[in-house]
Amino acid sequence: MSAFVHITAYVSHYNFATVLSPFSLVLPFVTSPVDEVLMEVTNLVVLPAVLVFFFLCLHFITKIVNGRKHSNLHLPPGRLGWPIVGETLEFMRTCLEGSMVSFMKERMDKYDSRVFKTSMYGEPIIVFCGPMGNKFLFSNENKNVQMWWPSSVRKLMRLSLVNKVGDEAKMVRRLLMSFLNAETLKNYLPKMDSIAQRHIDTHWEGKEQVVVYPIVQLYTFELACCLFLSIEDPIHISKFSLNFKEFLKGIIGFPINIPGTRFHKAMKAANEIRKEIKVILRKRKVDLEEKRASPTQDLLSHMLLTSDPSGRFMTETEIIDNILLLLFAGHDTSRSVLSLAMKYLAQLPEVYDHVLKEQLEISEGKEAGELLQWEDIQKMKYSWNVASEVMRLSPSVGGAYREAIKDFTYADYNIPKGWKLHWNTGSSHKDPTLFPNPETFDASRFEGAGPTPFSFVPFGGGPRMCLGQEFARLEILVFMHNIVKRFKWDLVNPDEKFKYDPMLEPEKGLPIRLQPSSHF
Numbered sequence: 383m384s385a386f387v388h389i390t391a392y393v394s395h396y397n398f399a400t401v402l403s404p405f406s407l408v409l410p411f412v413t414s415p416v417d418e419v420l421m422e423v424t425n426l427v428v429l430p431a432v433l434v435f436f437f438l439c440l441h442f443i444t445k446i447v448n449g450r451k452h453s454n455l456h457l458p459p460g461r462l463g464w465p466i467v468g469e470t471l472e473f474m475r476t477c478l479e480g481s482m483v484s485f486m487k488e489r490m491d492k493y494d495s496r497v498f499k500t501s502m503y504g505e506p507i508i509v510f511c512g513p514m515g516n517k518f519l520f521s522n523e524n525k526n527v528q529m530w531w532p533s534s535v536r537k538l539m540r541l542s543l544v545n546k547v548g549d550e551a552k553m554v555r556r557l558l559m560s561f562l563n564a565e566t567l568k569n570y571l572p573k574m575d576s577i578a579q580r581h582i583d584t585h586w587e588g589k590e591q592v593v594v595y596p597i598v599q600l601y602t603f604e605l606a607c608c609l610f611l612s613i614e615d616p617i618h619i620s621k622f623s624l625n626f627k628e629f630l631k632g633i634i635g636f637p638i639n640i641p642g643t644r645f646h647k648a649m650k651a652a653n654e655i656r657k658e659i660k661v662i663l664r665k666r667k668v669d670l671e672e673k674r675a676s677p678t679q680d681l682l683s684h685m686l687l688t689s690d691p692s693g694r695f696m697t698e699t700e701i702i703d704n705i706l707l708l709l710f711a712g713h714d715t716s717r718s719v720l721s722l723a724m725k726y727l728a729q730l731p732e733v734y735d736h737v738l739k740e741q742l743e744i745s746e747g748k749e750a751g752e753l754l755q756w757e758d759i760q761k762m763k764y765s766w767n768v769a770s771e772v773m774r775l776s777p778s779v780g781g782a783y784r785e786a787i788k789d790f791t792y793a794d795y796n797i798p799k800g801w802k803l804h805w806n807t808g809s810s811h812k813d814p815t816l817f818p819n820p821e822t823f824d825a826s827r828f829e830g831a832g833p834t835p836f837s838f839v840p841f842g843g844g845p846r847m848c849l850g851q852e853f854a855r856l857e858i859l860v861f862m863h864n865i866v867k868r869f870k871w872d873l874v875n876p877d878e879k880f881k882y883d884p885m886l887e888p889e890k891g892l893p894i895r896l897q898p899s900s901h902f
C-alpha cells in the first residue's frame with residue numbers, strides 16, 4: 383500500500399504545510415475588533431510565544447513521563463526530539479531532498495548502530511536498518527510485531543486490508559490475491575497491452591515534448607480502473623483521478639480534520655471516491671444477476687462472487703474500502719517507478735539500447751498487431767533488471783511500519799510493547815557492502831542469484847509484503863515494451879530532482895523531448 387500502501391502510502395513523512403495549516407487557520411479568528419497594529423503584534427509575537435511556551439512545557443512533561451516509563455530499559459540509541467513534532471522536520475527535509483536514506487545513514491553513523499529510536503507522527507518510533515532489521519520485522523509478523531500505519535492512513539482506509547491484522551488480514555489477503563496472482567493476471571495481459579498502446583496513441587504520439595509524471599499517471603490509473611472496475615471511458619477516468627490526487631496528498635501527515643488541511647481534503651476526496659465505487663458496485667450486482675456482466679471481467683466481479691473458506695462474503699463497505707485501497711496502491715507507486723525509469727533510460731543510452739534490443743526481439747517473433755502474451759513477459763529479463771535497479775536506487779516507497787505487540791529484545795536492546803517500528807528500503811539498498819558502488823546504475827546486479835536475501839526490498843517482505851507486486855511488474859514491463867519501441871527521448875531538465883511527497887516524484891513533472899523511433 384502502497385509507497386503505498388502505497389500509502390504508500392507507505393512513505394513516511396509529514397508535510398510542513400499540514401503541520402502549519404492548523405495554526406495559520408487560527409490567525410484570522412484572532413482579529414476582528416482589534417486594531418491592525420495590535421493584530422500584527424498578536425500574530426507575530428504573542429501567538430508564536432504562546433506556542434513556544436506550550437511546546438516547551440510539553441517537551442519537559444514528555445521527557446519526564448518517558449524517562450520514568452522506560453528508565454529501567456536499555457532502549458536503542460537516538461533522540462525523540464520535540465514533543466509531537468519529534469524529528470519530523472529533519473526527516474521531512476531529507477524527503478523533500480529526495481534522499482530519505484540520508485536521515486537513516488546520519489543516525490546509523492552517529493549512534494554506530496543499525497537500530498535507533500526517533501519520533502515521528504507524534505509517536506516514538508524505532509527504526510530497523512539493513513537486511514537484519516528487515517528480516518527480523520518481516521519474519522516476526524504476528525509473533526512480536528504487527529502491521530501498523532500512521533493514523534492518517536488508518537482513518538482514510540477504514541475497513542480495508544491495511545487496517546486488518548492477524549487472521550482477518552490473512553483472509554482478506556487470500557481473497558485479493560486470488561485476483562492479483564500471476565496465474566489470473568496473465569489472462570489480462572493482452573488487455574494491459576492494448577490499454578498501453580491506446581494510451582501512447584492518445585497522449586504521446588505526434589508530440590515533440592511531454593511531461594512524464596502526470597501522463598504516466600493516466601496510464602497506471604487507466605489500467606487500474608479498467609482491470610478493477612471495468613471503467614474505460616477516458617473522461618470518466620480523468621474526473622475520477624482528480625479525487626485521487628487530493629487523497630494522495632493527505633494520506634501521510636497529521637490527521638487534523640479541519641477545512642483547509644490536506645487531511646480534510648483527502649477525507650472529502652475519499653468519500654467522493656467511495657460514493658462513486660458504490661454506484662458501480664450496485665449496478666454490477668444487478669448486471670451479474672441478469673447475466674449482463676461476467677464473473678471474471680474484473681476485480682469487482684471477483685470480490686462480489688468470492689467467499690472466504692467459511693463461506694463469508696465481504697460486505698459492500700469492505701469491498702468499497704478495499705477497492706479504494708487497491709486503486710490507490712495500484713497506480714501511484716508504479717507511476718513513480720515508470721517516471722524514474724524514463725529518467726534513467728534518457729540518461730543511459732547503453733541501457734536504453736539494451737532494453738530496446740530485448741523488446742524488438744520479442745516483437746520480431748510476433749504477427750503484426752498481435753498483443754503481448756505471458757511468454758513474452760518471461761523474456762523481458764534485462765528490462766526487469768533495469769526496473770529493479772531503478773527501484774533499488776530510487777525506491778518509490780521509503781518503507782513501512784509495524785507495532786511491537788509484546789516486549790522483546792533486538793540486538794540486545796529492549797523494544798517495549800506498543801512502540802512503533804519502521805523498516806526502510808534505503809538503508810540496505812544503498813549499503814556499499816551489499817551493493818558495491820551503490821550510487822552507480824548497474825542492472826547486472828540482478829543477474830544470476832541477484833542480491834542477498836532481505837537486502838532488496840522495494841515491495842517489503844513477509845506476510846504483509848506488497849500484494850500488487852505481480853501487477854506492478856506487468857504494468858511496468860508492458861509500458862517499457864511499448865514506449866522504447868516507439869520513442870527515444872532526452873530530458874528537458876537533466877538535473878531535475880525527485881522528492882518524496884509522499885511518493886517519489888519529479889519536482890517539475892519530468893518534461894522530456896520525444897523523437898519517434900524508426901522501429902515502429
Ligand code: HEM
Nearest residue numbers: 383384711712715716782841842843846847848849850854
Ligand atoms: C512498483 C510498485 C509498487 C511498490 C514499490 C509497492 C510497494 C509496497 C510496499 C513497500 C508495501 C508495504 C509492504 C510491507 O510493509 O512489508 C506495499 C503494500 C501493499 N501494496 Fe504495494 N507496491 C507497488 C505496487 C502495488 C500495486 C500495483 C498494488 C495493487 C494492485 C499494490 C497493493 C498493495 C497492498 C494492498 C499492500 C498492503 C498489503 C498488506 O497490508 O498486507 N501495490 N506495497
